[in-house]
Amino acid sequence: MFEYAKYLRLNKFPLIWCAGCGDGIVLKAMLRAIDKIGLSNDEITMVSGIGCSSRLPGYVDFNTLHTTHGRAIAFATGVKIAKPEMTVIVVTGDGDATAIGGNHYIHAARRNLDLTVILFNNNIYGMTGGQVSPTTPVGKKASTSPYGNLEPSFNISGLAQAAGASFVARGTVHGAHMLEKFIEKAIRKKGFSVVEVITPCPTAYGRRNRMGTAVNMIQDLKENAVTLKKAAKMSPEELEGKVVTGVLVDIDKPEYTEEYAKLSEQLKNKVGVD
Amino acid sequence: MQSNQKDKVQVITGNEACAEGALAAGLKFFAGYPITPSSEIAEILSLRLPRVDGRFIQMEDEIAAMGAIIGASLAGAKAMTATSGPGFSLKQENIGYAAMAEVPCVVVNVQRGGPSTGLPTLPAQGDVMQSRWGTHGDHPIIALAPHSVRETFELTIRAFNLSEMYRTPVILLMDEVIGHVNEKVILPGPDEYEIIQRKKPDVPPEEFLPYKHTESCVPPMVSFGEGYRYHVTGLCHDETGFPTNDPVEIDRLLRRLNGKIEVHRDEIIDVKEDFLDDAKIGIFAYGSTARSARRAMLLAREKGIKVGMLRPTVLWPFPEKFVRPMGETCSHVIVPEMNLGQMAHEVEWATCRNAEVVKINRVDGEPISPQQILDKILEVAS
Numbered sequence: 001m002f003e004y005a006k007y008l009r010l011n012k013f014p015l016i017w018c019a020g021c022g023d024g025i026v027l028k029a030m031l032r033a034i035d036k037i038g039l040s041n042d043e044i045t046m047v048s049g050i051g052c053s054s055r056l057p058g059y060v061d062f063n064t065l066h067t068t069h070g071r072a073i074a075f076a077t078g079v080k081i082a083k084p085e086m087t088v089i090v091v092t093g094d095g096d097a098t099a100i101g102g103n104h105y106i107h108a109a110r111r112n113l114d115l116t117v118i119l120f121n122n123n124i125y126g127m128t129g130g131q132v133s134p135t136t137p138v139g140k141k142a143s144t145s146p147y148g149n150l151e152p153s154f155n156i157s158g159l160a161q162a163a164g165a166s167f168v169a170r171g172t173v174h175g176a177h178m179l180e181k182f183i184e185k186a187i188r189k190k191g192f193s194v195v196e197v198i199t200p201c202p203t204a205y206g207r208r209n210r211m212g213t214a215v216n217m218i219q220d221l222k223e224n225a226v227t228l229k230k231a232a233k234m235s236p237e238e239l240e241g242k243v244v245t246g247v248l249v250d251i252d253k254p255e256y257t258e259e260y261a262k263l264s265e266q267l268k269n270k271v272g273v274d
Numbered sequence: 275m276q277s278n279q280k281d282k283v284q285v286i287t288g289n290e291a292c293a294e295g296a297l298a299a300g301l302k303f304f305a306g307y308p309i310t311p312s313s314e315i316a317e318i319l320s321l322r323l324p325r326v327d328g329r330f331i332q333m334e335d336e337i338a339a340m341g342a343i344i345g346a347s348l349a350g351a352k353a354m355t356a357t358s359g360p361g362f363s364l365k366q367e368n369i370g371y372a373a374m375a376e377v378p379c380v381v382v383n384v385q386r387g388g389p390s391t392g393l394p395t396l397p398a399q400g401d402v403m404q405s406r407w408g409t410h411g412d413h414p415i416i417a418l419a420p421h422s423v424r425e426t427f428e429l430t431i432r433a434f435n436l437s438e439m440y441r442t443p444v445i446l447l448m449d450e451v452i453g454h455v456n457e458k459v460i461l462p463g464p465d466e467y468e469i470i471q472r473k474k475p476d477v478p479p480e481e482f483l484p485y486k487h488t489e490s491c492v493p494p495m496v497s498f499g500e501g502y503r504y505h506v507t508g509l510c511h512d513e514t515g516f517p518t519n520d521p522v523e524i525d526r527l528l529r530r531l532n533g534k535i536e537v538h539r540d541e542i543i544d545v546k547e548d549f550l551d552d553a554k555i556g557i558f559a560y561g562s563t564a565r566s567a568r569r570a571m572l573l574a575r576e577k578g579i580k581v582g583m584l585r586p587t588v589l590w591p592f593p594e595k596f597v598r599p600m601g602e603t604c605s606h607v608i609v610p611e612m613n614l615g616q617m618a619h620e621v622e623w624a625t626c627r628n629a630e631v632v633k634i635n636r637v638d639g640e641p642i643s644p645q646q647i648l649d650k651i652l653e654v655a656s
Contacts, residue, residue: 012516041503042499042501042503043499045349045498045499047345057505058505058507058516058517061503062503063498063499063503063504064503064504064505064506065345065348065498065505065506065507066505066506066507066508066509067341067344067371067508068341068367068368068371068508071337071338071341071368074333074337074338074339074340074341074342074345075341075342075344075345076345077305077331077333077338077341077342077345078303078305078341078342078343078344078345078346078347078348078349078353079345079346079348079349079498080345081303081329081331081342081346082302082303082329082345082346082347082349082350082351082353083349083350083351083497083498083499085499086349086498086499103334103335103338104334104338104341106334107333107334107338260324260329263324264324264325264327267324267325268325
């Protein structure tokens with residue numbers, strides 16, 4: 001039995017998440033990944049923005065920073081650059097990271113700053129009561145799209161890839177072990193890493209769209225998930241409505257804090273200011 | 275002038291003095307975004323910081339720059355950003371975060387004409403009230419306003435010292451004139467100013483309360499990674515740093531946060547008084563406008579008119595203790611400002627309306643000239 005307690009602030013329990021929420025599965029997968037890498041609690045700073053998933057840092061015994069809406073990556077950038085030896089993990093949601101915080105998300109990827117972003121994608125603004133988000137599928141209902149959503153979704157993993165991330169993986173809370181592996185790889189990666197996790201929000205999204213119980217929603221995830229390998233053999237029509245899982249990007253390229261350290265070192269050896 | 279003193283003479287701008295002051299104060303992290311008329315501060319620091327084990331980053335926007343300096347400060351670095359009106363507006367939410375989470379940092383605003391994009395290259399003093407009340411909710415703030423290049427250097431150091439001492443964001447409210455004016459200065463050496471570091475806890479991690487209600491109202495602070503793991507949030511929190519909805523705890527927190535500036539008000543406020551002893555007409559002026567005001571005062575004195583001047587270097591907290599006596603000794607207090615009278619209202623209540631407050635306002639991008647103030651003095655005196 002895995003010992004979660006050493007990473008948790010048990011006196012802060014119970015969690016604020018609703019029954020059936022997938023966020024707890026991601027929390028556990030993340031803690032197992034951290035344990036596998038062997039990081040101590042002091043070596044980790046966990047930064048979040050605003051939303052359900054962003055309440056996660058309150059429950060873990062790391063250096064934890066719960067910031068303003070959308071700005072987790074901006075705050076994390078300061079922490080990481082000021083203290084490059086720190087492992088900085090950002091916990092955020094689809095609305096937080098790709099609507100209000102979209103600019104920080106793409107620019108941190110472009111810089112290839114060594115952050116690990118765990119992006120909980122539940123297709124909705126859960127905490128504020130179920131408003132439409134950049135990843136709500138077309139036609140789905142939300143409290144601010146009562147007639148069905150008209151706007152196409154972001155492919156948020158694709159966004160990170162296009163912007164220059166070193167590592168991008170997508171998983172679902174149905175595949176908790178796969179998720180653990182993705183998170184482990186993401187943290188180990190020197191560079192900007194994203195793990196997009198598809199997670200159900202039965203309260204604010206499922207109920208409004210008649211998707212059944214939390215168990216039904218997780219079963220749907222299982223049925224709709226297609227591995228990268230399998231997806232390669234499918235037509236775009238066949239892939240409609242499916243969730244492609246797997247490691248989408250895993251490349252090595254210069255990382256920002258390392259490049260900055262090199263520059264500083266070079267300048268130190270030069271005498272005088274130009 | 276001694277030869278070694280002569281070597282130290284420089285002709286620099288206020289923006290350069292600000293960058294030098296920040297480095298002297300121990301700046302280790304700067305995040306910014308290009309904006310006129312503050313960009314030179316970022317440019318200079320991009321050149322200097324990598325050479326002194328400091329970090330410079332140009333962020334993707336103003337909001338990110340403000341967030342990044344808060345993160346860096348929590349990681350232990352003295353941190354600063356610099357901007358102007360539109361950028362200052364964008365930073366407001368995270369300035370409130372720094373106030374709420376008590377994260378020391380310095381925000382430089384080289385004021386230009388507003389509102390909106392306004393006058394990018396021309397001076398104004400229109401952000402005085404925004405620097406006090408720009409972010410939502412009751413919050414503590416300190417704002418400083420230099421009137422010269424040398425004072426910009428000194429007040430930048432003081433901004434860092436105050437932010438470290440009181441765990442609060444400090445606004446350095448420059449204006450375009452001060453930012454771009456070239457002046458001959460001899461900057462003070464390291465033995466001529468004090469550098470203050472945030473107070474660290476003297477208890478082991480298990481006894482550490484990151485937001486403890488201490489007598490000074492300022493809890494000790496520890497950086498991330500030093501073995502004291504704690505939670506930082508912009509939500510109302512208790513002494514442990516975790517969110518709370520308990521009315522008693524919320525009230526305690528907000529009263530302590532605002533109280534910490536009140537308790538230390540006398541140590542924070544600072545004014546320069548000129549000829550106030552026998553003055554019948556007072557001038558209240560700050561920033562670059564104070565330069566014109568001083569000239570006007572001296573010209574009026576030559577004509578035998580007893581004019582005195584009060585120049586606060588700290589605008590917030592407001593130095594009412596020094597303003598009140600002007601109401602008792604002067605018939606008029608003239609308040610020249612490059613705005614439509616933002617500080618004049620403060621002067622009015624602080625003098626208890628004992629003296630008549632006379633406003634001189636310009637919002638056309640032009641500085642207020644000594645002649646304009648002198649004319650008003652002559653008008654008031656007759």
